[in-house]
Amino acid sequence: MIPNVLSIAGTDPSGGAGIQADLKAFSANGAYGMAVVTALVAQTTTGVREVREVPAGFVATQLETLLDDVRPDAVKIGMLGDAEVILAVASVLDRYAPPHVVLDPVMVAKSGDRLLAPRAVGVLRDELLPRVDLITPNLPEAADLLGEPELGAVGELPDQARRLTELGAKRVLLKGGHLSGEASADVLVADGEAEFLRDERISTTNDHGTGCTLSAAIAALRPQRPDWSTAAHEAKRYLTAALAAASRLDVGRGHGPVHHFHTWW
Ligand SMILES: Nc1ncnc2c1ncn2[C@@H]1O[C@H](COP(=O)(O)OP(=O)(O)OP(=O)(O)O)[C@@H](O)[C@H]1O
Numbered sequence: 001m002i003p004n005v006l007s008i009a010g011t012d013p014s015g016g017a018g019i020q021a022d023l024k025a026f027s028a029n030g031a032y033g034m035a036v037v038t039a040l041v042a043q044t045t046t047g048v049r050e051v052r053e054v055p056a057g058f059v060a061t062q063l064e065t066l067l068d069d070v071r072p073d074a075v076k077i078g079m080l081g082d083a084e085v086i087l088a089v090a091s092v093l094d095r096y097a098p099p100h101v102v103l104d105p106v107m108v109a110k111s112g113d114r115l116l117a118p119r120a121v122g123v124l125r126d127e128l129l130p131r132v133d134l135i136t137p138n139l140p141e142a143a144d145l146l147g148e149p150e151l152g153a154v155g156e157l158p159d160q161a162r163r164l165t166e167l168g169a170k171r172v173l174l175k176g177g178h179l180s181g182e183a184s185a186d187v188l189v190a191d192g193e194a195e196f197l198r199d200e201r202i203s204t205t206n207d208h209g210t211g212c213t214l215s216a217a218i219a220a221l222r223p224q225r226p227d228w229s230t231a232a233h234e235a236k237r238y239l240t241a242a243l244a245a246a247s248r249l250d251v252g253r254g255h256g257p258v259h260h261f262h263t264w265w
């Protein structure tokens, strides 16, 4: 059976990040996609112009309406925007206990614009991290969650990922996309064990939504694969291919999107 996978996230009208990217990544990775919108974001490849939050009560109503009818096989959580929405999502997770929950702790867009209120970082750390199966922070997000300086070297990733599990996250995929070097390396830590996910670094400015794509692909693949490690390695390969395929796109003047392609078979 095709897995039903839910994204809880904000929007990107240019289709590169957020809900729009998640739905494409779900489809391309063999899942049926569903979405609950948490914030309307006026953004494109060049940056964010304005954000309108969806009231927390209505995020909860969207989730309850959906979950009373459909049981998802996995959930990906992205931009939540503020503390009230975080608490609403945490409470719904408690009541419905969906399997395979991935949290991308979105805080700042590639353009530098904030997508999470600074005072909500502690609420995300204390109320949501312990309730999900995997978190996928980038380096600035990991530093913010731990109150540490941002890492500058690949070799430091495993120890920082382990410290994130000490905050209550069951598993951590710490993304090294902001580092330079020949390879693009991330680290996955579960049960104290660390393993690297390495792939070639693609030379491109079409890197808008890479984080959304990776976490969405993991959520889509997890119900179809035996464990988190297999799903994460495969999602990483999918992202590298989508980054390489981005050279065929001509979208916007800034950080362009990756290309989610389907193999018809
Ligand atoms: N040029 C690249 N080539 C290959 N992989 C990359 C490249 N840039 C980023 N990645 C990979 O993309 C994923 C996302 O990494 P990154 O650290 O950029 O996340 P992010 O900052 O959350 O992304 P975004 O905010 O744009 O969605 C990681 O797996 C990272 O290794």
Ligand SMILES: Cc1ncc(CO)c(N)n1
Pocket: 009, 010, 011, 012, 017, 018, 019, 041, 043, 078, 079, 106, 108, 109, 110, 115, 208, 209, 210, 211, 212
């Ligand atoms: C809605 C949304 N979520 C996440 C990101 C991070 O790239 C973004 N730019 N927009």
